[in-house]
Amino acid sequence: MGRERVTGSPIYYSFTLLRSALYLCPMDIISASYIISSATYKECPPADKPEYAFIGRSNVGKSSLINMLTGQLNLAKTSATPGKTKLINHFEVISPLSSAKKEKASKVFKWNITDLPGYGYAATVSQKTRNNWGNMIESYIRKRENLVCLFVLIDSRHTPQAIDLEFINQLGEWQTPFVLVFTKTDKNKPGATIRNVELFISTLLETWEQIPPYFLTSSNKREGRKEILDYIGGLNGSFTKL
Numbered sequence: 236m237g238r239e240r241v242t243g244s245p246i247y248y249s250f251t252l253l254r255s256a257l258y259l260c261p262m263d264i265i266s267a268s269y270i271i272s273s274a275t276y277k278e279c280p281p282a283d284k285p286e287y288a289f290i291g292r293s294n295v296g297k298s299s300l301i302n303m304l305t306g307q308l309n310l311a312k313t314s315a316t317p318g319k320t321k322l323i324n325h326f327e328v329i330s331p332l333s334s335a336k337k338e339k340a341s342k343v344f345k346w347n348i349t350d351l352p353g354y355g356y357a358a359t360v361s362q363k364t365r366n367n368w369g370n371m372i373e374s375y376i377r378k379r380e381n382l383v384c385l386f387v388l389i390d391s392r393h394t395p396q397a398i399d400l401e402f403i404n405q406l407g408e409w410q411t412p413f414v415l416v417f418t419k420t421d422k423n424k425p426g427a428t429i430r431n432v433e434l435f436i437s438t439l440l441e442t443w444e445q446i447p448p449y450f451l452t453s454s455n456k457r458e459g460r461k462e463i464l465d466y467i468g469g470l471n472g473s474f475t476k477l
Contacts, residue, residue: 262468265329265343267305272322276374280325282381285474286347287467289416290372291388292398293353296418299454300388301326301350304463311350321368323375324350330468346471349382351375354402377409383470384412386463391417391428391451395438404442415449416463421456 273279289297298311310326325347332342352368376385385406389399406413417435420428432451439446448466452459 260465260468260472262330262464262471264305264464265331267307267310267326267328267348269310270325270327270347272324274322275371276323276378279323279375279379280347282379284327284346284381285383285471286349286379286381287384287386287470288349288351288375288379288382289386289388290351291353291416291418292390292396295353295388295390296454297350297353297388300416300418300452301348303452303454303457304460305348321352323352323371326350330471344471346467346474347381349375354398373409376406376411381474382412383474384414384467386416387413388416388418389435391420391431392422394431395435399435400438403439407443414447414466416459417449417451419453420451420458421453 270280271278289301291297298313301311302308302313305326305328311324326349328346328348329343330346332344351372354369354372376382387399387403387406390396403413403415415435417428417432423431428451432449436446436449450459450463450466452463
């Protein structure tokens with residue numbers, strides 16, 4: 236699988252598999268349920284199903300996006316207080332194995348969603364706690380064997396933020412598969428949202444030769460739900476049990 240080089244740095248990463256999933260596989264969700272919260276990656280559930288983790292700066296709309304995708308209002312706990320998510324929260328999702336009506340309803344496919352703590356920590360959080368969270372996140376991202384793709388959430392209301400760009404570059408160094416999800420697209424005028432997204436992409440292209448797939452979403456308007464679920468469906472098709 237070929238690698239894309241990030242100009243002027245040791246960051247290397249391949250988007251080949253992620254781009255192939257853009258040949259979407261229609262998918263929906265039958266049910267989603269909470270499994271467990273883990274303080275370290277070693278406490279995570281067995282790595283026997285494809286897993287998709289969601290991360291972003293605090294208050295980027297992570298829990299709201301997960302709830303929108305799964306169709307459950309209170310699956311992931313939302314809060315107006317930044318830094319509310321402190322553990323690795325795992326959810327099991329059950330989807331139809333096929334979108335064809337002739338398929339029996341009993342044929343299903345199970346996969347996991349993981350809600351990670353934000354990487355832009357609240358100012359009220361101690362430095363020690365921040366370090367613990369950082370170590371927990373890095374260990375999970377780098378060592379979780381069944382992590383198929385990391386969804387990095389970016390607040391579309393703002394111009395490119397250094398902390399988002401630094402985190403993305405770190406993922407490149409770790410060679411972690413990821414895509415971008417621009418959230419809260421309904422909070423700006425459409426023109427402003429598009430300008431911010433285009434500016435973010437052009438900023439990435441200053442150091443990356445290619446950009447990962449990306450999605451525009453609004454949890455309030457349920458925009459981007461079908462596109463992300465179908466994308467995950469495409470990746471599920473390439474998952475091999477470890």
